[in-house]
Amino acid sequence: MIIFALETSCDETSAAVLKTPDTSPSLRRRGLGGGLELLSNIVSSQIDIHRKFGGVVPEVAARHHLENILSVIDEALNSAKIKPTQINAMAVISGPGLVTSLMVGVETAKSLAFAWQKPLISVNHMYAHIAANFFTEIVFPAVCLVVSGGHTELVYLKNYFEYKKIGQTVDDAAGEAFDKVAKLLNLGYPGGPAVSAEAEKFLTLKISPPCFKEGIKGRSKNLRPHPNPPLETRGGGCSIIFPRPMIKSDDFNFSFSGLKTAVLYAVKKMEAKEVKKRVPEICFEFQEAVVEVLTAKTIRAAKKFGAKTVMLSGGVAANRRLREKLEEAARRGGFEFSVPEFKLCTDNAAMAAIAGYYLSLKSKPRLDEWKRVKADPNWELT
Amino acid sequence: MKIITKSEKETFKLAQKFATKLRGGEVLALIGDLGAGKTAFVKGLAEGLGVKNIITSPTFVLMKGYTAQKQKNKKAKKQLIHIDAYRLSSGKELEDIGATEYFSDKNTIVAIEWADRVKDILPAGVIKINFKILEGDKRKIEIK
Numbered sequence: 346m347i348i349f350a351l352e353t354s355c356d357e358t359s360a361a362v363l364k365t366p367d368t369s370p371s372l373r374r375r376g377l378g379g380g381l382e383l384l385s386n387i388v389s390s391q392i393d394i395h396r397k398f399g400g401v402v403p404e405v406a407a408r409h410h411l412e413n414i415l416s417v418i419d420e421a422l423n424s425a426k427i428k429p430t431q432i433n434a435m436a437v438i439s440g441p442g443l444v445t446s447l448m449v450g451v452e453t454a455k456s457l458a459f460a461w462q463k464p465l466i467s468v469n470h471m472y473a474h475i476a477a478n479f480f481t482e483i484v485f486p487a488v489c490l491v492v493s494g495g496h497t498e499l500v501y502l503k504n505y506f507e508y509k510k511i512g513q514t515v516d517d518a519a520g521e522a523f524d525k526v527a528k529l530l531n532l533g534y535p536g537g538p539a540v541s542a543e544a545e546k547f548l549t550l551k552i553s554p555p556c557f558k559e560g561i562k563g564r565s566k567n568l569r570p571h572p573n574p575p576l577e578t579r580g581g582g583c584s585i586i587f588p589r590p591m592i593k594s595d596d597f598n599f600s601f602s603g604l605k606t607a608v609l610y611a612v613k614k615m616e617a618k619e620v621k622k623r624v625p626e627i628c629f630e631f632q633e634a635v636v637e638v639l640t641a642k643t644i645r646a647a648k649k650f651g652a653k654t655v656m657l658s659g660g661v662a663a664n665r666r667l668r669e670k671l672e673e674a675a676r677r678g679g680f681e682f683s684v685p686e687f688k689l690c691t692d693n694a695a696m697a698a699i700a701g702y703y704l705s706l707k708s709k710p711r712l713d714e715w716k717r718v719k720a721d722p723n724w725e726l727t
Numbered sequence: 728m729k730i731i732t733k734s735e736k737e738t739f740k741l742a743q744k745f746a747t748k749l750r751g752g753e754v755l756a757l758i759g760d761l762g763a764g765k766t767a768f769v770k771g772l773a774e775g776l777g778v779k780n781i782i783t784s785p786t787f788v789l790m791k792g793y794t795a796q797k798q799k800n801k802k803a804k805k806q807l808i809h810i811d812a813y814r815l816s817s818g819k820e821l822e823d824i825g826a827t828e829y830f831s832d833k834n835t836i837v838a839i840e841w842a843d844r845v846k847d848i849l850p851a852g853v854i855k856i857n858f859k860i861l862e863g864d865k866r867k868i869e870i871k
Binding site: 398399400401402403404441442443444445494495513514515516517518520521524525529598602603605606609610722723725 | 761762766780781782783784786787788789791792814816819820823824825
């Protein structure tokens, strides 16, 4: 089966062609995953355009999607060496996202589905992020942490297409906290890579944190900075301490709004010169706080729900520290671990194609399905 | 009206009470620094209006809509539109996503965080709510 997919929910225009194994439906339904072959995955990013605005500007994004989408589609089909007649089904991400951006992909997909007479599968953006893990076979049940600029969710998966949201952020998404902290520290946009690059500096350059006497709660007064602390304890020895919000709460929800405020308060206490000097340290401790909370809650959820596999996906899954820490904790807890390769973590159409494939196994899409597909900016996973 | 709240919870409760006075068609302009309690206020507002969903930050998508479940009038369901102008420099971008179309709708309550960044599109009769950080967790909230 050949699946052609589009994704335009935020600021990446993307088209992909996926080849799926030709086994019988009954065999596939038993949970046989993997065997997928990605023939093309073209992503045209607008990141350089939006950088000067410090975030995605909806109207600008929509205009660029319109300008790019046909050439992206062309390139995806050409590099996959696939003609429209060879396509068996189409998939498009129809929410959640920016409504003006979503509409470009959704309406283009509907027009093509009608013109080419192909069934069109409507895909949820969050499910697509999860499905980016389905290249290889997954041992179910699984718990997946989906983290991006707009979302932070924990999802329980019984199999490839039956899932339930078990927790989410009650305020800011983890990626958003990164963006806001980057803005506070003048690191530019997008904030995630900028903050983790600074944090990385703190790990690799041998900076010994100066003792920060104020605002340290729960630390022994006798604690002195280690002259050359081992890598893992850097930032934890004697330095700035940020809270780990909701790490002990009974539910599987997250909160990152207060953490951003804590960074703001810490920065406000310092002179501008000191802030500049301690940016890597602030970023490191902030990232540790986010990673620790995400890791602790995901593992606890996996244990409670009897999962066999811990999965990670979404744009923030490209954060090296989070990948490493979550994998380490998952393996220690006796779970399988799965995370998509870097280029499938950020928004792309390949994940929409994979999601579309599994949804088509659940129920066969009809040829006139395009009539019912609609962009839905608030489409939440349930 | 000036109120001092001593905690996030008090800010939440204040908004919850305030929500019961809203009839629909109001635009609330929330102005204040990071951590001043704007989001806590919107969460309270949603609770007071009977919204069942968790109110999460709309910074990324700029605008999120919620339908109120607690309804007196079943035919005309009230809805809360939560807008965050944090990333914006002018109101034009909000116009582009259709946000201003909600301004005169009598079944809609619009709450705009960082409204000082989109002054150019705020309608006449907007309710301004200023948040000031006092010492510790104390906040001064001024509604006019």
